[in-house]
Amino acid sequence: MVPGEGASGYWVILASFFVACVLAVLPLGPWLAWLRPEWLLLVLTYWVIALPHRVGLVTAALAGLLMDVLEGAVLGQNVLALSLAALLARLLYQRMRVFSLAQQALTVFLIVGLHQLVCQWIQNLEGAGARSFLFLLPAVTSALLWPVVRLVLRAARRYYYVH
Amino acid sequence: MTLVALAVAALLVADLRYNRLDGSRAVLDTLLAPVFWVAGIPGAIGAWQDTHLRSRQTLLEDNAHLRRENLVLKGRQQQLASLQADNARLRSLLNSTALLRDDVLVAEVVGVAPDPVRHQLILDKGDDASVYPGQPLIDAGGLMGQVLEVSRFHARVLLITDATHSVPVQVNRNGVRAVAEGTGSLDRLEIHHVAATTDIEEGDLLVTSGLGQRFPIGYPVATVTAIERDPGQAFARITARPTAALDRARHVLLVFARNEQEAGG
Numbered sequence: 001m002v003p004g005e006g007a008s009g010y011w012v013i014l015a016s017f018f019v020a021c022v023l024a025v026l027p028l029g030p031w032l033a034w035l036r037p038e039w040l041l042l043v044l045t046y047w048v049i050a051l052p053h054r055v056g057l058v059t060a061a062l063a064g065l066l067m068d069v070l071e072g073a074v075l076g077q078n079v080l081a082l083s084l085a086a087l088l089a090r091l092l093y094q095r096m097r098v099f100s101l102a103q104q105a106l107t108v109f110l111i112v113g114l115h116q117l118v119c120q121w122i123q124n125l126e127g128a129g130a131r132s133f134l135f136l137l138p139a140v141t142s143a144l145l146w147p148v149v150r151l152v153l154r155a156a157r158r159y160y161y162v163h
Numbered sequence: 164m165t166l167v168a169l170a171v172a173a174l175l176v177a178d179l180r181y182n183r184l185d186g187s188r189a190v191l192d193t194l195l196a197p198v199f200w201v202a203g204i205p206g207a208i209g210a211w212q213d214t215h216l217r218s219r220q221t222l223l224e225d226n227a228h229l230r231r232e233n234l235v236l237k238g239r240q241q242q243l244a245s246l247q248a249d250n251a252r253l254r255s256l257l258n259s260t261a262l263l264r265d266d267v268l269v270a271e272v273v274g275v276a277p278d279p280v281r282h283q284l285i286l287d288k289g290d291d292a293s294v295y296p297g298q299p300l301i302d303a304g305g306l307m308g309q310v311l312e313v314s315r316f317h318a319r320v321l322l323i324t325d326a327t328h329s330v331p332v333q334v335n336r337n338g339v340r341a342v343a344e345g346t347g348s349l350d351r352l353e354i355h356h357v358a359a360t361t362d363i364e365e366g367d368l369l370v371t372s373g374l375g376q377r378f379p380i381g382y383p384v385a386t387v388t389a390i391e392r393d394p395g396q397a398f399a400r401i402t403a404r405p406t407a408a409l410d411r412a413r414h415v416l417l418v419f420a421r422n423e424q425e426a427g428g
Contacts, residue, residue: 022201025277030349030410033279061167069191070198072276072283072311072319076174083167123280126179127327131347135280 009162013055016043016153017063025070034134037142038112040067041085042149045111048089049096050157060086073119074126081118085111101147109143185312192314199285199317203273210413267301267416268292273317280347282322282409284308288417289316297377299418305383305406306330306371307415318417322409323384324349332384333372334363340372343384343403349410352385354401359392361399369403379420 020039028036040063047055064079071078088111089096096104113136120135156162270292274285288294290313298310300320308322323330326347332354333340339361343352357363367387373380385403392399 018198021195021198025198025202025274027202027206027275030279033275033277036277057167061170066191066195069188069195071278072281073278074175075178075188076171079167079174080171083171122175125175 009157009160012156012160012162013047013051016047016156019043021066021070024067034137035141036138037145038115038138039149041082041112041115042108042142042146043153044082044086045089045108046150046153048086049093050154051163052090052093055086056090057083057086074122077119077122080122081115084118085115088114101150104150105143105146108146109139112142113139189312189314192312192317192319196314196316199274206273266419268294268419270294270300270318270415270417272413272415276319280326282308282325282328282345282347282349283311284320284322284415286318286320286415286417287316289314289318291315294318294417299378299382299420301382301416301418302407302412302414304408305385306378307407307409307412309377310417322349323405323407324352324409330378330384331372331374332369335368335370335383336364337362339363340374341369341401343369350404352403352405354387354403355398357399357401359394359396359399363387363390363399363401365390368406379418 017040020043023039024036044055044060044063047059060082061079064077064082065075067073067078067082068075092107096107099107116135116139268288270286270288272284273287276283276285284307286294286300294310294313296310296313300307300309306323308320308325308328310318311321312319321328322345323343324345324347326345328345330343331340332343339357341354341357341363343354346353354369365387369384369387371378371380371382371384383406385405387401387403389402390399391401
């Protein structure tokens with residue numbers, strides 16, 4: 001987030017995060033809820049890969065704080081999980097850019113899986129953890145939806161010249 | 164990264180250990196209200212279709228059904244006045260004076276906690292409707308939960324089936340007291356630490372006992388579905404099914420409990 005790099009299209013990034021937040025709290029049935037992809041993490045991952053000089057750890061931490069409040073989680077749970085995921089994306093962004101879509105989806109699967117594990121770990125500290133491995137399902141759905149998210153966000157980024 | 168790690172550690176300790184952040188959480192919650200408004204739009208469209216795009220036939224049927232139900236309820240209520248007076252007289256004989264009369268506020272469910280592990284609802288009434296943390300929540304079937312946090316326009320509710328929630332109950336048939344604990348699955352409560360010889364049967368209705376002074380007395384909570392008495396264990400394993408429609412209710416009632424002296428006999 002260096003201001004000198006041009007503050008173009010801040011609102012595109014903000015809007016994408018807002019839409020991700022809405023999708024993240026959209027009411028789903030009790031079974032569908034287990035499949036809900038980690039929308040915020042997908043959007044965050046895209047921006048970290050596309051614009052690593054603007055979206056990074058600080059953005060991830062702030063988004064995590066909002067997510068904690070939205071989810072009613074312990075404050076800090078998503079801050080930690082999203083920051084770790086952003087760090088990982090940050091380390092991998094040069095490779096991610098040359099990966100094929102399938103390879104990218106696999107990487108996203110790993111990033112989201114790590115995010116879910118960290119969330120689960122903190123929920124266990126609180127005494128409210130899941131009792132099955134169903135909490136890993138969002139990693140699968142997120143990886144499957146990654147191509148769509150990437151396509152939409154890339155179109156938006158190119159259309160509005162966000163760089 | 165170190166900075167973020169330190170911030171996370173501070174946040175986690177402050178929130179988990181000392182509950183210091185409830186104020187800032189309420190502020191953030193109020194700021195995030197638009198997210199819930201937008202997320203509620205599909206549901207609102209569904210509700211609009213329900214009210215505006217119904218055939219005359221279904222409306223007539225609904226109407227007839229409601230009339231019948233109303234008649235039945237009115238019939239049942241006829242005895243209520245005399246029973247209440249009776250109850251008040253008996254209570255005054257026993258020198259226990261206070262009777263509860265509860266006011267309710269209708270609220271609408273506008274959101275469900277996105278994390279399936281947490282059984283929380285978001286209601287459309289908040290601080291501006293004087294909702295308070297700890298306030299009980301019921302629906303037509305029975306007790307649903309209690310208010311956890313209140314922001315300006317929304318309230319966050321913890322359901323009785325959340326793994327971190329417990330409610331003091333008693334068996335309606337004979338008054339045996341117990342504690343019903345949430346299990347994290349929406350149709351199951353567990354009752355722990357009930358001696359194997361206690362008189363409790365399948366199908367028994369569990370109602371709030373009013374102990375702990377959080378929930379008012381006498382609201383149905385669950386019906387006992389299974390009892391396992393293992394001679395090797397000190398306690399029976401009892402599971403119950405909540406009577407409230409926890410996963411379906413759209414309109415719910417927030418109970419304002421008031422301690423009122425009722426003039427009887």
